[in-house]
Amino acid sequence: xQQIAEAIGGRLIGNARAEVRAVASIESATxxxxxxxxxxxxxxxxxxxxxxAVIAGEFxxxxxxxxxxxxxxxxxLAFARAARLLRNELSEDGGGQIGxxxxxxxxxxxxxxxxGVVVEARxxxxxxxxxxxxxxIGAGCAIGARAKLGDYCEIYPNVTVYAxxxxxxxxxxxxxxxxxxxxxxxxxxxxxxxxxxxxxxxRLVIEDDVEIGANATIDRGALDETRIRRGTKIxxxxxxxxxxxxxxxxxxxxxxxxxxxxxxxxxxxxxxQVGIGEHARIEEGVMLGGQGGVLPNKILRGKGVAFWGTPAxxxxxxxxxxxxxxxxxxx
Numbered sequence: 001x002q003q004i005a006e007a008i009g010g011r012l013i014g015n016a017r018a019e020v021r022a023v024a025s026i027e028s029a030t031x032x033x034x035x036x037x038x039x040x041x042x043x044x045x046x047x048x049x050x051x052x053a054v055i056a057g058e059f060x061x062x063x064x065x066x067x068x069x070x071x072x073x074x075x076x077l078a079f080a081r082a083a084r085l086l087r088n089e090l091s092e093d094g095g096g097q098i099g100x101x102x103x104x105x106x107x108x109x110x111x112x113x114x115x116g117v118v119v120e121a122r123x124x125x126x127x128x129x130x131x132x133x134x135x136x137i138g139a140g141c142a143i144g145a146r147a148k149l150g151d152y153c154e155i156y157p158n159v160t161v162y163a164x165x166x167x168x169x170x171x172x173x174x175x176x177x178x179x180x181x182x183x184x185x186x187x188x189x190x191x192x193x194x195x196x197x198x199x200x201x202x203r204l205v206i207e208d209d210v211e212i213g214a215n216a217t218i219d220r221g222a223l224d225e226t227r228i229r230r231g232t233k234i235x236x237x238x239x240x241x242x243x244x245x246x247x248x249x250x251x252x253x254x255x256x257x258x259x260x261x262x263x264x265x266x267x268x269x270x271x272x273q274v275g276i277g278e279h280a281r282i283e284e285g286v287m288l289g290g291q292g293g294v295l296p297n298k299i300l301r302g303k304g305v306a307f308w309g310t311p312a313x314x315x316x317x318x319x320x321x322x323x324x325x326x327x328x329x330x331x
Contacts, residue, residue, distance in 0.1 A: 001053055001068045008081045010055065014068035020052045023083040034086070036079035055079050114151065126163065138175070150208065162220065168208035174236070176215040180204040183219040183242025183260055198222060200242065213238060213254070222260070235272075247284070259296070288312055
């Protein structure tokens, strides 16, 4: 417990030599598990549970109990950090295949694999690809030629990483995601009415500590690059079009669709099923509610301001309009 306390910056009360191996909910915890409480009203339930240790706020600092307490001013964040530490320790202790390459995996002779890389069944890694240390490539993944994946990445089964894509360190990509596919770009011949494909020869860069949900798709740039910056979290079934620039610590919820050449600045939060038109810009710290829509070339600005509706507008203004409309209907 002392190691965990030091790693997460918590204050330990109780047995420093106690050990836990995993995290769990209060309801399902066993003596090997760590739980957290961020509201004093749940503390009694945590102390009655089977958990081996508890992370809690300052409200628990004066307690005397039969198990270690880790005191933190942000218990939920401390719990998340402890979970990551425990998961890494379990992997390094050999929860299994360290540096394993399954017999059915196809790895080109020019591929550079770092120490501790795991390549699971039926994965294919193309020529001159680079895989950083302690990264896991799940079953059925396809990693294209010259792709670069950093250290400590977790690439779940059936992920496709197109040729030339760059992925940073500690990136998590869930099953079925596609990184670096062609953008949806065509030119119409006015004489024939037919569409011809515009070149899609740019690249995709995913920076460190990004998480990408299951079946998400992120297109590479048409001529330049699409970039997802450090710490951004993308939910399941999200589509990011070509040439998009996504800032740091952005949250994008499920089923959101971004057209091409959109700029999303740092700290933006996009709710589920948001739709944004091409060349729009969402400035730093904006929050856009579920099913909100932004028209092409528009700009949303105002750090901490919540927007909603289609076309998106500040939520208070939007709600006033709805109320006015309701009164008019009654009349």
